Amino acid sequence: MDGLGLPYRTEAPGVDEHVPADLPADEAVRMLAVRKARAVQERHPEAWVLGADQLVEVGQDVLGKPRDRDAARTQLQRLLGSTHVIHTAVCLLGPGGHHSETVEDTRLTFFPVPPEELERYLDTGEWEGCAGSYRVEGRGQALLQKLEGDRTNVQGLPMLSVVRLLRQAGFDLFARP
Numbered sequence: 756m757d758g759l760g761l762p763y764r765t766e767a768p769g770v771d772e773h774v775p776a777d778l779p780a781d782e783a784v785r786m787l788a789v790r791k792a793r794a795v796q797e798r799h800p801e802a803w804v805l806g807a808d809q810l811v812e813v814g815q816d817v818l819g820k821p822r823d824r825d826a827a828r829t830q831l832q833r834l835l836g837s838t839h840v841i842h843t844a845v846c847l848l849g850p851g852g853h854h855s856e857t858v859e860d861t862r863l864t865f866f867p868v869p870p871e872e873l874e875r876y877l878d879t880g881e882w883e884g885c886a887g888s889y890r891v892e893g894r895g896q897a898l899l900q901k902l903e904g905d906r907t908n909v910q911g912l913p914m915l916s917v918v919r920l921l922r923q924a925g926f927d928l929f930a931r932p
């Protein structure tokens with residue numbers, strides 16, 4: 756968002772992030788992005804609010820942020836040598852009842868690596884705060900064999916989708932300051 760040059764503030768939505776356990780990942784992130792955006796909009800009814808949520812889907816498993824190193828190891832063991840999808844939903848709410856939303860999917864394939872290399876990657880601490888326990892902009896790029904889709908999506912906010920929603924809502928992204 757800094758790179759986009761739009762003035763913005765961040766605010767924690769403070770919502771309950773539980774969703775039905777059997778909800779597909781893309782529906783879960785969509786539900787949470789809307790729930791987050793609505794919570795902030797209630798506090799700032801005249802503002803434009805962008806809510807987002809991200810989950811990793813690999814096979815039948817849905818991964819959020821690991822709670823500790825052991826959970827991160829288990830996540831990465833699931834991802835290494837396979838292909839997974841990062842689903843990020845974004846919801847844009849604005850004055851006059853504007854509501855637009857979308858889900859951006861990025862497919863990533865990781866190299867299979869030996870347990871010792873996995874432990875060294877865990878030592879970097881990049882697993883903290885990231886769904887899937889890796890950061891593709893950091894040392895995690897050494898795990899990455901193939902990426903299909905929006906790379907910014909993997910870093911938390913899918914800027915292709917964000918720019919499209921902002922433009923569709925009438926934002927001038929090169930407004931004179």
Ligand SMILES: Nc1nc2c(ncn2[C@@H]2O[C@H](COP(=O)(O)OP(=O)(O)OP(=O)(O)O)[C@@H](O)[C@H]2O)c(=O)[nH]1
Nearest residue numbers: 807808809820884885886889890891892909910911
């Ligand atoms: N690679 C990478 N991913 C990031 C980074 N920051 C956030 N993310 C990803 O974006 C997701 C959401 O990031 P947060 O900043 O925790 O956003 P949030 O909406 O407060 O998260 P929750 O409240 O847990 O839903 C995380 O699960 C990460 O996967 C970053 O610096 N690098």
